[in-house]
Amino acid sequence: MLKRxxxxxxxxxCLATISVANAATEVQWWHAMGGRLxxxxxxxxxxxxxxxxxxxxxxxxxxxxxxxxxxxIAAFRAKQQPHILQIFDAGAATIINAKGATIAVAxxxxxxxxxxxxEDYLAGVRNFYADSDGKMIGMPFNSSTPLxxxxxxxxxxxxxxxxxxxxxxxxxxxxxxxxxxxxxLAQSHSPWIFTENFHSRHNLxxxxxxxxxxxxxxxxxxNNPELKMHWGKVKEWLDKGWYGYYGRAWGDNQxxxxxxxxxxxxxxxxxxxxxxKSAEFEFGxxxxxxxxxxxDEPKGxxxxxxxxxxxSGHDDEEYKGVADFMKFLTSPEMQYFxxxxxxxxxxxxxxxxxAKNDGYYETTPxxxxxILQLNQPGxxxxxxxxxxYYVQIREVLYKHFDDIFAGKLSVDDAFAKIEEESNDLLxxxxxxxx
Amino acid sequence: MKRVQFSHSPIPYLFIAPQIIIICIFFLWPAxxxxxxxxxxxxxxxxxxxxxxFKNYKDTILTDAWLQSAGFTLVFSxxxxxxxxxxxxxxxxxxxxxxxxxxxYKTLLMWAYAIAPPVAGLMGxxxxxxxxxxxxxxxxxxxxxxxxxxxxxDAGFVVILIAVWKQVSVNFIFFLxxxxxxxxxxxxxxxxxxxxNLRRFWTMTFPLLAPTTFFxxxxxxxxxxxxxxxxxxxxxxxxxxxxxxxxxYKVFTDGFRGNxxxxxxxxSVVLMLMVLALTxxxxxxxxRKVHY
Numbered sequence: 001m002l003k004r005x006x007x008x009x010x011x012x013x014c015l016a017t018i019s020v021a022n023a024a025t026e027v028q029w030w031h032a033m034g035g036r037l038x039x040x041x042x043x044x045x046x047x048x049x050x051x052x053x054x055x056x057x058x059x060x061x062x063x064x065x066x067x068x069x070x071x072x073i074a075a076f077r078a079k080q081q082p083h084i085l086q087i088f089d090a091g092a093a094t095i096i097n098a099k100g101a102t103i104a105v106a107x108x109x110x111x112x113x114x115x116x117x118x119e120d121y122l123a124g125v126r127n128f129y130a131d132s133d134g135k136m137i138g139m140p141f142n143s144s145t146p147l148x149x150x151x152x153x154x155x156x157x158x159x160x161x162x163x164x165x166x167x168x169x170x171x172x173x174x175x176x177x178x179x180x181x182x183x184x185l186a187q188s189h190s191p192w193i194f195t196e197n198f199h200s201r202h203n204l205x206x207x208x209x210x211x212x213x214x215x216x217x218x219x220x221x222x223n224n225p226e227l228k229m230h231w232g233k234v235k236e237w238l239d240k241g242w243y244g245y246y247g248r249a250w251g252d253n254q255x256x257x258x259x260x261x262x263x264x265x266x267x268x269x270x271x272x273x274x275x276x277k278s279a280e281f282e283f284g285x286x287x288x289x290x291x292x293x294x295x296d297e298p299k300g301x302x303x304x305x306x307x308x309x310x311x312s313g314h315d316d317e318e319y320k321g322v323a324d325f326m327k328f329l330t331s332p333e334m335q336y337f338x339x340x341x342x343x344x345x346x347x348x349x350x351x352x353x354x355a356k357n358d359g360y361y362e363t364t365p366x367x368x369x370x371i372l373q374l375n376q377p378g379x380x381x382x383x384x385x386x387x388x389y390y391v392q393i394r395e396v397l398y399k400h401f402d403d404i405f406a407g408k409l410s411v412d413d414a415f416a417k418i419e420e421e422s423n424d425l426l427x428x429x430x431x432x433x434x
Numbered sequence: 435m436k437r438v439q440f441s442h443s444p445i446p447y448l449f450i451a452p453q454i455i456i457i458c459i460f461f462l463w464p465a466x467x468x469x470x471x472x473x474x475x476x477x478x479x480x481x482x483x484x485x486x487x488f489k490n491y492k493d494t495i496l497t498d499a500w501l502q503s504a505g506f507t508l509v510f511s512x513x514x515x516x517x518x519x520x521x522x523x524x525x526x527x528x529x530x531x532x533x534x535x536x537x538x539y540k541t542l543l544m545w546a547y548a549i550a551p552p553v554a555g556l557m558g559x560x561x562x563x564x565x566x567x568x569x570x571x572x573x574x575x576x577x578x579x580x581x582x583x584x585x586x587x588d589a590g591f592v593v594i595l596i597a598v599w600k601q602v603s604v605n606f607i608f609f610l611x612x613x614x615x616x617x618x619x620x621x622x623x624x625x626x627x628x629x630x631n632l633r634r635f636w637t638m639t640f641p642l643l644a645p646t647t648f649f650x651x652x653x654x655x656x657x658x659x660x661x662x663x664x665x666x667x668x669x670x671x672x673x674x675x676x677x678x679x680x681x682x683y684k685v686f687t688d689g690f691r692g693n694x695x696x697x698x699x700x701x702s703v704v705l706m707l708m709v710l711a712l713t714x715x716x717x718x719x720x721x722r723k724v725h726y
Contacts, residue, residue, distance in 0.1 A: 077479065
């Protein structure tokens with residue numbers, strides 16, 4: 001009896017190995033794209049799997065950005081990591097500074113015959129996920145940048161012709177919008193839009209050591225007069241009823257715009273697709289405003305969103321699949337598809353040209369704004385930042401911005417605390433990763 | 435004097451072995467891991483680590499954020515425990531007196547028990563949504579300038595309300611069965627001695643319910659400390675300004691959002707000690723007053 005069972009098990013496991021050997025090599029991809037975005041990711045996988053038979057791409061939704069990162073880390077510690085992990089901008093320092101956790105995509109693609117040329121990528125995209133020498137570690141995937149959306153009906157009602165280019169212009173039109181029954185502005189991500197990109201837009205340094213790219217021994221520079229002036233103004237706008245704050249959740253602030261409570265909303269270039277579906281009024285997009293009093297000509301913004309990282313610890317055959325998929329993903333056709341379906345910017349010049357030649361921007365000019373903004377002239381401080389424990393630093397920002405709004409702390413006190421608490425975190429990160 | 439020795443059979447140990455093994459694997463081992471981790475400075479991916487003694491404790495405990503969180507946790511736990519016990523007791527006493535449709539009434543009161551904390555949080559979130567929330571509009575219409583996104587008192591009100599609502603039904607079930615186990619004859623005798631309902635409740639029913647109440651106090655404090663996590667995560671997320679972040683929620687955000695394992699472990703060890711102390715106090719000083 002026992003013998004027979006054992007034979008059966010043996011036979012079965014033989015069969016199992018044969019079927020595995022015949023199947024395509026699986027490439028696991030853990031991502032954070034929910035809702036419509038997740039559907040598009042699945043479509044990409046279907047397209048890729050149909051395009052070849054050697055590899056099978058398996059995308060898995062792991063929750064929000066933080067959830068996906070935590071899941072990836074936990075899996076890595078248990079030696080069960082996926083081949084490709086999507087990590088968002090604020091988590092970049094954690095994964096890139098963990099030496100040996102990932103394989104640089106530039107190396108991976110070059111080694112496995114997929115070819116890699118940095119110049120193929122848009123200027124604004126190249127550097128954010130690169131190391132201090134400019135080598136691309138992560139492959140930018142869903143790349144977005146903050147934009148201004150405005151309700152055209154509201155603007156007509158208030159008698160305003162164009163969206164504000166500068167915050168000075170904003171202050172001039174906000175009372176008119178208030179009179180027309182609207183709160184002028186809401187925005188969905190104060191650390192990203194009103195802090196990080198504020199520095200890029202005005203070409204201000206965010207942190208020492210080249211915004212953190214050169215070293216983990218770095219100090220934050222948020223306690224600067226320009227940023228404090230801005231937040232003093234935002235608090236003033238809130239008190240005057242020009243600015244609406246619906247909590248820190250992205251969607252709650254976007255909903256305020258969709259439901260015509262606010263006339264303008266600062267969101268992501270990636271929000272374009274979703275707005276088109278849900279807003280029942282005509283809206284337009286425009287560049288992120290800047291302070292004329294700080295710069296005459298604004299600089300480009302940082303690229304936001306997330307990148308794909310190749311996790312270490314897999315075998316060569318699988319890495320070939322990863323490289324092959326990355327090549328597929330960065331092809332002009334796929335980038336154009338992703339751009340059109342989601343509103344995220346295409347990351348290569350070829351894809352941008354394809355979209356232009358296809359006449360996409362003639363029919364939907366707003367879809368190009370994000371790329372134009374990313375391609376605006378860069379300065380010393382527009383390529384990005386690399387700061388450890390940045391997810392917690394964002395928490396620190398949120399916390400003290402809340403304090404400013406609630407009138408619990410003055411702007412000066414809030415930024416003194418931000419500086420102190422952020423530097424404590426950066427110090428801990430430096431001690432941990434060195 | 436010679437003590438009587440019984441010969442010990444190993445069988446009893448065998449019987450309790452599964453329980454001991456479970457405690458070791460699921461409680462002692464993770465706790466030991468947390469203590470060990472709290473002395474390490476380790477990168478998130480576990481590629482390098484160094485032993486740093488109490489640095490993690492020094493960096494994370496007694497900071498402004500931690501003190502704020504600890505203060506909120508104490509107030510929050512006290513209010514949630516007190517309010518949910520008081521309300522449940524009131525409801526149970528009243529439900530116990532209902533004769534017509536008693537079962538329907540009781541079943542309806544127990545319903546909320548089946549709702550998981552995160553779901554309760556999501557429901558509360560909808561009701562307090564500044565754009566579509568009925569309760570949000572109601573409170574503002576009542577003349578309360580209510581905005582839980584900005585005001586920490588209002589935010590505390592939201593999480594406490596939801597946490598209490600969720601817990602009342604559990605307590606209700608226990609109180610009701612506690613009430614039903616009080617012998618009728620005792621109560622009837624009391625009725626002859628004393629006319630006042632209220633007085634009878636405080637002198638007879640309440641002391642007789644004490645074992646149930648004590649058990650529920652322990653359970654409810656644990657609930658307020660740990661299980662309300664889901665409610666906080668889905669409603670305020672600790673905002674505004676970290677004012678509704680309980681210690682457990684802070685352990686979660688630092689450890690699982692921020693990937694600071696050492697700091698997060700240090701905080702959870704301190705939390706463990708706090709709960710241990712609290713439990714000892716409860717059993718030492720409060721249980722003495724309980725008569726079984």
